[in-house]
Amino acid sequence: MNIGQASKATGVTAKMIRYYDEIDLVRPASRTDSNYREYDDRQINELRFIKRARSLGFSMEEITQLLSLWRDRGRPSREVKAIADRHVADLDARIGEMQAMADTLRHLSHCCAGDDRPDCPILADLTEGKEPSDPVKRRPSFNR
Amino acid sequence: MNIGQASKATGVTAKMIRYYDEIDLVRPASRTDSNYREYDDRQINELRFIKRARSLGFSMEEITQLLSLWRDRGRPSREVKAIADRHVADLDARIGEMQAMADTLRHLSHCCAGDDRPDCPILADLTEGKEPSDPVKRRPSFNR
DNA sequence: CTTGACCTTCCCATCATGGGAAGGCCCATC
DNA sequence: GATGGGCCTTCCCATGATGGGAAGGTCAAG
Structure with missing residues (x-):
């Protein structure tokens, strides 16, 4: 293949497959005589x-760790669970932050007439320069 | 200043101030004789x-647009509100996605013994390669 | 006048992903 | 057996917001 x-x-773009290859996330692809990558079921x-x-x-x-556990038949499920639980906590924290943003904005928007007049509580809020509760530092690499 | x-x-790092300067987000800073940037209250x-x-x-x-509305005394608050509402919808969409991820993982984690044994419903799920409901395309640039 | 704290610009890195160019390969059709 | 279109390869560049750091100029206090 x-x-x-x-x-x-797999639904993974060729570009990304090459990238995963490059960073050694997947088992290295074998190559044909003409240097084409060849994938078997395992890699798929x-x-x-x-x-x-x-x-x-x-x-x-995290995926690097999960893959390594997946490949290890003797893995303790505890380790997988730990990774998943940490990730859930991370998601929840981010959801909380975004929820707070959305709630604040919903309130401001609700108070905004949204007509031709210039008075606007949204801009007023931005002008006041209130401090956010805490500039949260997130673990790298969860863009998307 | x-x-x-x-x-x-302002709590904005010097690095970022220079960046906002570079991309013309703020009014251009005037310079002293020795080429130091000088900021006045407006820019602050x-x-x-x-x-x-x-x-x-x-x-x-969005901030570019908000700033331009902010500077415009004749702005219709409708436009500000529209930006805010769009952003709230965006936040809600992302919250929904992340909530779905977290819920799925919570369920899987709950079903995982988390002990020394290798059997693990989390890995089993990942192995099945289920399709996510929909690969959502988000507007660029909301990292953090 | 020295020293240390600041300023300047310039370059590089992040992370996962896509775009695109230049060149090689494979297969089907003429 | 040549031609063409659709693959494949590598290489470089861009993203968005941010930080790190080097090399060199400036300012103010001692």
Whole structure:
């Protein structure tokens, strides 16, 4: 299976497959005589795994760990659970922050006439330069 | 006021002040004879505005628009409200996605023994390569 | 006049992803 | 067996907001 077929089979773009290859996330692809990458079922499954894990918001760092546990038949499920739980806590923290932003804005918007006049509580709030409760530092790499 | 004082006065790092300067987000800083940036109250207020807007999750793009409305005394509050409402919808969408991720993971984690044994519903789920409901495309630039 | 704290610009890195160019390969159709 | 279109390869660049750091100029207090 070449990269295009692997891409179709997994839903991961060829670009990203090459990237995962480059950062050694997946087992190294073997190459044909003409230097085409060749993927077998094992790698296809790894790519699917990565895709699903990304869709659950895991960072590449976490996925590296998850993949290594996945490959290890003797893994303790405790370790997998720990990674998942940490990620859930991370998600919850971010959800909380965004919820706070949305709530604040909903309130301000509700107080804004939204007509032709210039008076606007939203701008007024921004002008006051209130401090946010805490400039939260997040673990790197959960863009999307 | 030089950049360091402006930074202290607004809580925006000097690095970021220079960046906002570079992308013409704030009014251009005047310079002293020795090429130091000089900020007046107007610009200090703009920096505070930006800071507060960032803390509410607005993208630079949105902040550009908000700043321009802020500077315009004749703005219709409708336009400000529209930007805010769009942003709230964006936040809500993202919150929804993350909530779904967290809920899924909470369920899986709950089903995982988390002991020395290797069996793990979390890994099992990742292995199945289920499709996420929909690969949501978000507007660029809301990292943090 | 020295010293240390500040300022300047310039370059590089992040993280996951996509765009695109230049060149090589494969297969089907003429 | 040549041609063409659709693959593949590598390489470089961009994103968005932010920080790190180097090299060199400036200011103010001692």
